[in-house]
Amino acid sequence: MLVSRGQQSTLLNRVKIEGRGLHTGAPVAVTVNPAPPDSGFVFSRTDLPGKPSLKACPERVSETSRSTTLEDANCRIGTVEHFLAAAAVAELDNLYIEVQGPEMPIMDGSSQPIFSELEKGGRKKQEAPRLWRKIEEPVFVREGFASLVVLPEERFRVTFVFIGPPPIGHQVVDRERDWEELLPARTFGWLEEARELREKGLARGGGEDCALIFSSGEAAPPYRLPDEPVSHKVLDLLGDLALYRPILGHFIAVRSGHSLNNKMARKLKEGEAGSNARKMFADN
Template identity: 40%
Template structure:
């Protein structure tokens, strides 16, 4: 784990369609100053404040994706896959400029974002990185859904899902999570949806850009994508990827264990807000302090 903050060495440029809006969007991820955090900038908005800083409180909607807003009501949708890449590659500070309302879905995973960030490279900064150390268990429950953060020496992710479709069934993962594990185990796992829900979603203004190019489509007990799955348990691995991105709105990497059971974006953000409401359950820690103590 890096002890100091990092930003990009050079801009990372990419473009694609939004999975829900279907709009083509161009993106430039640029370096930012220490302690700036991640700020999205809607370059297509000129009559209002177009800067949307990421925070737990900025999340305004969580239906099939994470949406953030600012005081002017300007929003940016579907940030979670890029945020997961930022979290696990160690990008603390970045300005994300986009000329539309929604981040491109790319192939439905974080892998394309990892590739463009790798090309841009990272630059270390002189400010210590602030970790969020979990001191006491914080848990949120909604019926049979549950999400929790618990104390642990490093970052761990456990997730379980259960679906009636035989294509998914019950899947669970439980693993220590660092950059190497993210790259090898989670980054390429894609989002998924069900064929019978597509018409209803599109009637609600969602999934207009969704296709088998950017989503695993399940029809009954079958996966419709001709290429099949990238991993037998790609579904639960993607849910873990989503959770990592949703947790990174806290503004720093977590030293603790995340557990999700049937959870989604809404419960993930409920957990973020529950943690923020419990200042006794966590503290900000820097590894620089640990290094000084060791000396």
Template identity: 40%
Template sequence: MKMQHTLKDEIEFSGIGLHTGHPVNVRITPSGPDTGIRFYRKDLPGSPCIKAVSANVISTSYATTIGVKGASVSTIEHLMAAFYGMGVDNAIVEIDGPEVPIMDGSAVDFIGMIESSGLMALPALRQYLVIKKPIRVSEDDKYIFLLPPDDMEFTIDYSIDFAHPFLNKQSFSRLFSQDVFRKELGSARTFGFLKDVETLRANGLARGGSLENAIVISDTEILNEGGLRYPDEFVRHKVLDMMGDIALVGAPVIGQLIAYRSGHSLNHKLAQKVLDKPGRWELTDSLSDKDVMSSMPALLEKLATI
């Protein structure tokens, strides 16, 4: 059995939004058990709270955006991935703008700040969502499967294959752990194509994008000085995004995840389908097979939106 965790100390940072280009200040503080991750828009009257759960997702266009009653926070996926990968169950995120800062385009800065803060155990057991029957979502040739685990663990098998020399036939297959997240996923950066930049900006996107916070790809080369951090950095970043999106189910997942060319939209459909199919999973506070027991009411209470 493992206890829930929050931060030991506060974290503060600033940056610009990838899509809005706006400067943003963020303060993350410890929180009590069973509160989950909650965003507070400090720049809006009443500092509205938006709980980071799948039910509050309002957009998956080029980023994941959550919102409640007209207040929203976008591009939450890298920060949510850092919480998920580093074992932060509960935290308060105070933000004075509409978008989480992009930092360097990965989660590495968030990981470093979480490590500097350290974690604090809380007086409540962590709940795990254990897949008992297959769950599948698809869009055209894209798909995600969640299958029951061979052991009480979470494994990832993610593949991409795009019509571009740098993005064809990459795959990432691992047993997920905090160590794997820190060393193999957390520093993988977001990426985009040079030919799409003007179109994105004309549509109000990528206004804060630069070679400092994204990999930019032309038809023939990587434009960033120093190139890639990994030969397969693109698929690793897609897995990072997946972790941030799957965190919105509200509990760490135990099972086998198999994905092909998935993005934010399909990731969200998976999270929604998981919660819509309570007969296909069980909630437990133990990673022993014999102790797994169904607890749908507890999860629904935990995921209740404000």
């Protein structure tokens, strides 16, 4: 069911974010504007004629390999998850995001620089309740060796188990507050894989300045925070779930990624009508 807790928020002032696209390597400028209550996150491609826009929601996710892409008939925008994670941690609900290109800038591979820019804009409370989805029964999705379940809980909590090849190994995060501490966690990849992507003309904006790069058979590069890889997986989950709405529940993720995160967000959204109907039935 949906429960009201606090008020919705938007930015007080618009902010600008500049960086490079991970895949194109081209400079991309983003202007993040305040938006009215109940608008959610609306992306607009200001580099295209007519400046098409789309509202971020789980059903608009068209691609989940390595990053999350939103798409409808007129508009396509890639790598939205680190921005959405930053917006979720900043507790912003309504934003109008103008993007001068096909993908959000990768920055340093984390959500920290985006969060810092959003903070500069200040936060404005709006005259509308913030509606949370309260999980009443477990919801489970899986894909191969990856599983994601959400259990009833009075707050938002994430337990994430990530098992990577050496030198990453077995890493676990269990957290229910102080999400800002995870923001510096960078996306990660493998040197061998990065070379392969570049040969295919992808990840042109990628490199050691925007990702934690591992090389097989070698020691891990210095981490910014303990268990940086799994901390980044939690950021990805926050960003992918932000396509739905704030949630009161305990997520337990084992090896989850964008595809499974999106499956969960879709399932929760689809189940929303049913959960409200049950609530009405219980009230009578």
